[in-house]
Amino acid sequence: MYTITYKRPLNPSVTMMKIEAPLIARKAKAGQFIILRVNETGERIPLTIAETDPQAGTVTIIYQKVGKTTLLLDTLEQGDALLDFAGPLGKAAELDGVRHAVVVGGGVGCAIAYPEAKALHALGTQVDMVAGFRNKDIVMLEEEMAAVSDRLSVMTDDGSNGNKGFVTVRLKELLDTEKDIDLVVAIGPLPMMRAVAELTRPYGVKTVISMNPIMIDGTGMCGGCRLTVGGETKFACVDGPEFDAHQIDWDESMKRAGQYREQEHACRLLFEEGRQG
Numbered sequence: 001m002y003t004i005t006y007k008r009p010l011n012p013s014v015t016m017m018k019i020e021a022p023l024i025a026r027k028a029k030a031g032q033f034i035i036l037r038v039n040e041t042g043e044r045i046p047l048t049i050a051e052t053d054p055q056a057g058t059v060t061i062i063y064q065k066v067g068k069t070t071l072l073l074d075t076l077e078q079g080d081a082l083l084d085f086a087g088p089l090g091k092a093a094e095l096d097g098v099r100h101a102v103v104v105g106g107g108v109g110c111a112i113a114y115p116e117a118k119a120l121h122a123l124g125t126q127v128d129m130v131a132g133f134r135n136k137d138i139v140m141l142e143e144e145m146a147a148v149s150d151r152l153s154v155m156t157d158d159g160s161n162g163n164k165g166f167v168t169v170r171l172k173e174l175l176d177t178e179k180d181i182d183l184v185v186a187i188g189p190l191p192m193m194r195a196v197a198e199l200t201r202p203y204g205v206k207t208v209i210s211m212n213p214i215m216i217d218g219t220g221m222c223g224g225c226r227l228t229v230g231g232e233t234k235f236a237c238v239d240g241p242e243f244d245a246h247q248i249d250w251d252e253s254m255k256r257a258g259q260y261r262e263q264e265h266a267c268r269l270l271f272e273e274g275r276q277g
Helices: 022-027 068-073 107-122 142-147 167-177 190-203 250-257 261-276
Strands: 002-011 014-020 033-037 045-053 058-064 084-089 100-106 126-133 151-156 183-187 207-210 226-229 232-235 242-244
Touching (some): 022 045, 022 084, 045 084, 068 261, 100 107, 100 167, 107 142, 126 142, 151 167, 190 207, 190 250
Antiparallel strands (some): 033 045, 045 058
């Protein structure tokens, strides 16, 4: 059992938890993830490791309440425990030698982008961070992101925080003015990551994204997380989760991401009706 030592809502739909998992806390690196199971009848879901504290033996996860399992997870409080918490899984981010990086996060993807920016900052890399949200009311981790970047730009779709536009607006400004950028990391919804990939392509800047497809075992055996990269089949859990954004078959990935949307919605409704009853 893995005890929840801390829980805090970041906005109405996103929650941060710290889980007591000392072995994972000692080994995990930026870019890796865990797979958890709330209870014996629960499904296995992957969540990126947002932060670790090796001394305290804790692993921080951040999740958005969108389906049955994340809703079930959110019913737990500090002092409760998860049944399974496996990791670290996947390959760590390859960040050595980067001089100037732009880290782009979209919505809850900022929870994954933040540890990447933190790792780059610790290596002495110049870090520009661009975070995007629908409006100012759901902005999260602003102080944390500012602490690990040389410049932080927070964009909102509706301009309610004074900076209107998608993350690609600010990214283009940086690409046009900063000629020494040698890495762009983009993490967020698939359409956002695809837009970033298409924007950076003509600039010839290496662009890396983090994929989060359907995943079950986390070892490459089930094949559920397969995607096409550079014309070859890859598995996000063992070959990723980070990949060259310019090599992703985006049409395929977006189609696969939505194939169980109806079932996921129905499952959420059943869970909510059961809790209300």
